[in-house]
Amino acid sequence: MARGKDIDGSVSVPTFYGKELRWKREAAGMSLETFLEGSFYGKTYLSDIEHGERRMPVELARHADRVLGTDGFFERHCEDVRKARKGTHAEYFADVPDLEKRALEIEEWDPMLIPGPLQSEPYIRAVILSAYPAESEEVLAAKVADRRERAWLFEDKASPETWVVLHEQVIWNPILPPDEMAEQLAHLVEVLAKRRAFAQLVLRNAGTYPFMMGTSRFMTFSDAPPLMYTEGMYSGQLIDDPVLVKQYAKAYGRLRAAALDTKASLRLIERAAEDFRNGKQLPQLD
Known part of the structure; x- marks a missing residue:
C-alpha cells in the first residue's frame, strides 16, 4: 500500500496523534475508505485529522480503537488534542472555531x-x-x-x-x-x-x-x-x-x-x- 507524504508529528499535539493514527491505519493495510467503513465520516475529514488540521471526535476515536485494536488509545488521548487547540477561548468552546472553518x-x-x-x-x-x-x-x-x-x-x-x-x-x-x-x-x-x-x-x-x-x-x-x-x-x-x-x-x-x-x-x-x-x-x- 502506497504511503503519503510524511507528517511531522513534532509540530503539535494534534499532528502527533494524527500521524500515529495514519501509521496504525497503514500498518493494518487499510485505505481511508476501508478504515471509515461503519462510520459517518468522509475521506477528507479523516485526512485532515491525520495531518493535525482537525480534531478527532470521540466517536471516531472509538471507531479507530475498535477497528485497529488499539485498546482505547485514541479515545483516551482525544482530551490532549482538545486542550492543545484551546487558545484563549473557553474550554467548552475550543472545538467550535475549527468546526466553523469546515x-x-x-x-x-x-x-x-x-x-x-x-x-x-x-x-x-x-x-x-x-x-x-x-x-x-x-x-x-x-x-x-x-x-x-x-x-x-x-x-x-x-x-x-x-x-x-x-x-x-x-x-x-x-x-x-x-x-x-x-x-x-x-x-x-x-x-x-x-x-x-x-x-x-x-x-x-x-x-x-x-x-x-x-x-x-x-x-x-x-x-x-x-x-x-x-x-x-x-x-x-x-x-x-x-x-x-x-x-x-x-x-x-x-x-x-x-x-x-x-x-x-x-x-x-x-x-x-x-x-x-x-x-x-x-x-x-x-
Missing part, C-alpha cells in the same frame, strides 16, 4: 446578544467584562482579538452561508453608549447587506417559540454528520447524536417560522441603529 452552512439562535463574529470591539469588551469583571487588560485584549478573528464567518466571500435568528431585545438592549450601539448595529446592517448572512428577528410579542433559553448553533458539513452547539454563561456542549440533532433542527425551523422575514428584520435593525444615533427614546423592553 462548515457548509451555519444556523444560529441568539436570544440575548449579537453573535460573537458580528460584535464590534467595544461590544466584545463589554460582554467579556460582564462575565469576567476582574480580567486583566492583557487577557482581555487577547480574547477580543480571538473573537475578531472569527469575523470572517460573516465577512469573507468563502464563508459558510449563515442564518441567524435574534430576539428583538438584542437590538434594543443598550449595553453600550448610544453612539457605540449605533455603530454596532450599523455594522450588522452592513454585513447583512452582503447577503452571505441572513437575519430574522423574533418579536417580543411572538408568544411561545422553540429555544426560549440559551444560544444554539447548527453546523452542516460535506464530509461529516451535522452538529449542534449550545451555550450558557459558563458552559457549552457539542451535540452530535443524529436523532437529537434532527429534533433540534426541526425546532429551529419552527423558530424561523415564528420570526419576521429577513427584509422586515433588516429594516427594524436599521431603525434601531438610527434611533440610537439620534438619541430617541427606545422601546420599553419587557
